[in-house]
Amino acid sequence: MVDLPTLIAIEISAKAAAGVLLIYAWVTNRCAPSLALWAIAFLMATAATALIASGRQIGEVRFIDIADALLITAYALLWMGARSFNSRKTPVAYLLVVPATWLLLRQLEVFHFPDSIRVIVLSSILFCYLVLTGIEFWRSNRDLTSCWPLIVIIGLHAAVFLSRILWPGWMLRSLTGLSATISVTALIFFELLFHTVFAAFLLAFLVKERREEHYKRAALVDPLTGVWNRRAFLEYASRRLSRAAIDKLPVALVAFDLDRFKLLNDRYGHLAGDQVLCAFCKAVTEALRPGDLFGRMGGEEFACLLVDISPVDAVAMAERLRRRFSDMKIYSGPVPLRATVSSGVAIAEQPDLEALMAAADLTLYRAKKLGRNRVELDGFNMQTACPTINP
Numbered sequence: 001m002v003d004l005p006t007l008i009a010i011e012i013s014a015k016a017a018a019g020v021l022l023i024y025a026w027v028t029n030r031c032a033p034s035l036a037l038w039a040i041a042f043l044m045a046t047a048a049t050a051l052i053a054s055g056r057q058i059g060e061v062r063f064i065d066i067a068d069a070l071l072i073t074a075y076a077l078l079w080m081g082a083r084s085f086n087s088r089k090t091p092v093a094y095l096l097v098v099p100a101t102w103l104l105l106r107q108l109e110v111f112h113f114p115d116s117i118r119v120i121v122l123s124s125i126l127f128c129y130l131v132l133t134g135i136e137f138w139r140s141n142r143d144l145t146s147c148w149p150l151i152v153i154i155g156l157h158a159a160v161f162l163s164r165i166l167w168p169g170w171m172l173r174s175l176t177g178l179s180a181t182i183s184v185t186a187l188i189f190f191e192l193l194f195h196t197v198f199a200a201f202l203l204a205f206l207v208k209e210r211r212e213e214h215y216k217r218a219a220l221v222d223p224l225t226g227v228w229n230r231r232a233f234l235e236y237a238s239r240r241l242s243r244a245a246i247d248k249l250p251v252a253l254v255a256f257d258l259d260r261f262k263l264l265n266d267r268y269g270h271l272a273g274d275q276v277l278c279a280f281c282k283a284v285t286e287a288l289r290p291g292d293l294f295g296r297m298g299g300e301e302f303a304c305l306l307v308d309i310s311p312v313d314a315v316a317m318a319e320r321l322r323r324r325f326s327d328m329k330i331y332s333g334p335v336p337l338r339a340t341v342s343s344g345v346a347i348a349e350q351p352d353l354e355a356l357m358a359a360a361d362l363t364l365y366r367a368k369k370l371g372r373n374r375v376e377l378d379g380f381n382m383q384t385a386c387p388t389i390n391p
Helices: 004-027 033-054 063-085 092-106 115-139 147-166 169-176 182-220 230-247 261-268 270-287 311-327 353-369 379-385
Strands: 251-258 293-298 301-307 341-347 375-377
Touching: 004 033, 004 182, 033 063, 033 182, 063 092, 063 115, 063 182, 092 115, 115 147, 147 182, 182 230, 230 251, 230 293, 230 301, 230 353, 251 270, 251 311, 251 353, 261 270, 270 293, 270 301, 270 311, 311 341, 311 375, 341 353, 353 375
Parallel strands: 341 375
Antiparallel strands: 251 301, 251 341, 293 301
């Protein structure tokens, strides 16, 4: 058996240590304000627990009422930090209105209700904040592995408050010594200790994981157009080709090259050239299917991998993109610009990305040689897989 004062002292020490850990994490990563909010939340919860343990009062104001207000603020800060993690702003008024209202109402004689009612109301408020916090993490990128255990821990902690709402008497009886339920109280305190330690660790690790994902994505995304760069395209295309070969699905690779792009840059400037590149990428990404892979291979060259598509449909898609882009008006000044694109389509006979890209490049070169602003299909595959279309 562990006596109650020892449990409280351990919980206070754990919350303080968690707050210091999160402050250190924020100091080393100032671009994540959510860490600072979570650190303040744990430190406020530490102060609230210490006030509850003291049981004193200042004049007519009881420490327990101040502690309750601090607890509400702490859990509101947890929710606010989760929203900040999702890049969602929260007005400060939303943070202060509930604890301030609680503290003011508790000073009125009409709100001096029994402790069992106080436990129910307070637990309901904290339960709601935990649910909102869990929803915020659910909305965040669930590809982050730390999100799932964090949601589970928040759910378990919310279940403890739900038990206080449904059965408020057991906690009051154990804390006042009217019932020999110290084992249940110890279990609850150990849950609080578990939540404190692991939640603080997972919150810090979650921000670290998000930062690493950001850096990884930045290394794989073209900064100008926002599409995959050459490195990412080759990496993902190899995987999809292997999967398509196992599933025996037809695959097409479309190579794009903007016509006379150097001349456009020289005549209208690099800013106009950048706008043309972005306009083309926007036109392509809006037209492709969710499973299609599109990337910038370098300069004005792009590639698109289409899985589970026939040669006829691949050529038809490339033709639609060619027409859409040639009809676009791109403004970089008072006079709209127009640009065209040539495309070469190659059909995969085996999961060999290099051979497929070489075939698409040769077909693209033929499209350029035949006058540009056109779509060509690989000649060998044309005769074998798509004889109804003339090369």
